[in-house]
Amino acid sequence: MVIREQRFSFNKGRHVLGSVLDHDLHAKRVGSLCDATLGVLHSASLAVCAIGQGLAAARGLNPKHATKQVDRLLSNPKIDVDDIRTRWVPFVIGARSSIVVALDWTDFDADKQTTIMLSLITDHSLPRRRPGAVPRPWCG
Numbered sequence: 001m002v003i004r005e006q007r008f009s010f011n012k013g014r015h016v017l018g019s020v021l022d023h024d025l026h027a028k029r030v031g032s033l034c035d036a037t038l039g040v041l042h043s044a045s046l047a048v049c050a051i052g053q054g055l056a057a058a059r060g061l062n063p064k065h066a067t068k069q070v071d072r073l074l075s076n077p078k079i080d081v082d083d084i085r086t087r088w089v090p091f092v093i094g095a096r097s098s099i100v101v102a103l104d105w106t107d108f109d110a111d112k113q114t115t116i117m118l119s120l121i122t123d124h125s126l127p128r129r130r131p132g133a134v135p136r137p138w139c140g
Contacts (some may be wrong), residue, residue, distance in 0.1 A: 002027060004076060007039075009058075010034055010035070010038055010058070013034040013037050013038050013041075014030070014031070014034045016032055017033055017034050017037065018030055018034075019091075020087050020088060020091045021033070021084065024072075024083070024087065025084075026078075028080060029073075029076070029078065032069065032072075032073045032076075033073070033079075033084075035055050035059070035066075035069060035070070035073075036051060036055070036070050036073050036074075037069060038054070038055055038058045038059070039051035039053075039055030039056075039058065039066065040054065041054070041058075042054035042055070042057055042058045043055075043057075048067065048071055048074065049067055051066075051070045052066040052067025052068070052069070052070045052071075053066070053067070054118055057070070064084070067137060073109040076133055080091055086135075092120065093120075099120060099121075100120075100121040101118055101121060101140060102118075102119045102120060103117070103118050104116070104117040104119070
């Protein structure tokens, strides 16, 4: 499912990710992360092909080439997820002195997969500004 509505843009993503990562990550890598983020937001999926299709739809690119870009990003050894996480988590938590999280652990025995979803419980959620959870997925 590719979302065609233009709620999210590369420039908005670049502004947010750039403010968090620009000092520690090469500009091209930040741009690639912005592309992949845009692809995820437009595809509502974490499958590489779907992310590529979402990116292609969002930026008017060839789906085959966009998928290849996403694949290259995910196989780039210079992208250190732990390093990014150490910058992203403080950005999400902000000035809060304490947080409440919800943890969902789901096992898929048939394919030996596990999904862990950690959601930050807030007094608002975007875009409707009402109580909700901000999901933070980890898959293993």
